Amino acid sequence: MTRELFREDGYLRECDAVVSEVRGNAIVTDQTVFYPTGGGQPGDSGQLLRADGAAVKVTTACKDAQDGALLHVCEGAAAEDLPATGAAVKLQLDWPRRHRMMRMHSCMHMLCALIAAPVTGGQISDGRGRLDFDLQETVDKEELTQKLNRLIAENHPMEIKWITADELRAQPQLVRTMSVKPPLDSGRVRLVHFHGVDLQPCGGTHVAASGEIGAVRVAKVEKKGKRNRRVAVVFDE
Ligand SMILES: [Zn+2]
Numbered sequence: 001m002t003r004e005l006f007r008e009d010g011y012l013r014e015c016d017a018v019v020s021e022v023r024g025n026a027i028v029t030d031q032t033v034f035y036p037t038g039g040g041q042p043g044d045s046g047q048l049l050r051a052d053g054a055a056v057k058v059t060t061a062c063k064d065a066q067d068g069a070l071l072h073v074c075e076g077a078a079a080e081d082l083p084a085t086g087a088a089v090k091l092q093l094d095w096p097r098r099h100r101m102m103r104m105h106s107c108m109h110m111l112c113a114l115i116a117a118p119v120t121g122g123q124i125s126d127g128r129g130r131l132d133f134d135l136q137e138t139v140d141k142e143e144l145t146q147k148l149n150r151l152i153a154e155n156h157p158m159e160i161k162w163i164t165a166d167e168l169r170a171q172p173q174l175v176r177t178m179s180v181k182p183p184l185d186s187g188r189v190r191l192v193h194f195h196g197v198d199l200q201p202c203g204g205t206h207v208a209a210s211g212e213i214g215a216v217r218v219a220k221v222e223k224k225g226k227r228n229r230r231v232a233v234v235f236d237e
Contacts, residue, residue: 002070003031007190008160010102010205014092019083023064026071027082032091034061035098036070040122041105041204044098048072049090050083058091097126098205100235103213104129106158106194106206107233110151110213112176113198114144119176120228130232132224139229141218148216148233151197155211161191168201176200 002020005012017029027048037043043061050056059075072091074082083089104124108131112119117135124130168174168189192202194210207213217236224230 002029004070005031005033006035006205007203011208013095013098014090017089017091019085019087019089021069022082022085023069023071025075025077025079025082026073027058027089028069028071029089029091032061032070032072033093034058034070034072034091035101035205037062039202039204040108041101041124042126043073044093044101046091046093046095046098048074048083049092051088054081056081056083100126102205102207104233104235105204106210107148107152107213107216109192109194109198109200109202109206110148110210111144111231111233112200113151113194114147115139115231117229128219128232128234130230133229133231134227135229136227137229138223139218139221139231141221144221144231145216145218148218152210152213152216154196155209156194156197157209158206159193159195161193162188163191165189174200 005015012033015031015033017031019027020030021028034044045060046058047055048058056074056077058072060073062071064071108129111131115133117133119131120134121132165187189201190203192206193199215236216233219234220232222230
């Protein structure tokens with residue numbers, strides 16, 4: 001199993017690692033800073049540096065659907081350019097992109113806190129994020145934009161806490177997103193707490209305080225079915 005360093009520290013931009021397996025055009029390592037696609041957040045991109053200094057582009061990171069191995073996908077790389085099993089490498093994120101993901105993902109926690117309805121889905125991409133709410137009434141774009149920016153400007157600090165699966169089962173109200181089940185099998189559940197705003201299980205990457213999200217704007221509120229409202233947010237810069 002790969003040690004997922006980003007779960008404890010979302011600000012790590014690079015790490016040393018040892019290749020534990022080469023699987024087609026993908027590399028598995030003993031530890032990583034690369035977030036794999038999941039929970040509505042795309043996998044990180046960046047590069048891996050071989051011991052001889054040669055750089056190999058990592059186009060995305062994801063988990064193998066069969067065994068859950070964390071794959072650093074090197075699309076387009078020639079087989080002979082990939083490091084061999086046992087090789088020491090350095091893994092480096094495309095940090096500006098990851099940081100935008102952290103900001104937008106954190107913004108989704110603000111959004112979630114402002115609309116009192118169950119979340120039925122969500123997705124972020126570079127510079128844009130959306131949540132679907134089980135909600136009949138429509139939402140005022142301008143008002144929501146103002147409220148979001150207020151929560152952001154208030155600079156609420158984020159803290160990560162771990163609880164047991166039993167503790168989560170005792171507090172089912174913590175689970176806001178019906179489509180993404182928190183990982184209960186590991187026995188530990190990761191809670192993300194934006195103080196004074198939002199507390200819920202989440203495996204994604206977040207900024208240290210909401211002020212780091214920067215100015216945002218509600219780009220679109222769409223009606224998706226009778227009880228569904230899709231709210232899309234973009235950076236306002
Ligand atoms: Zn999150």
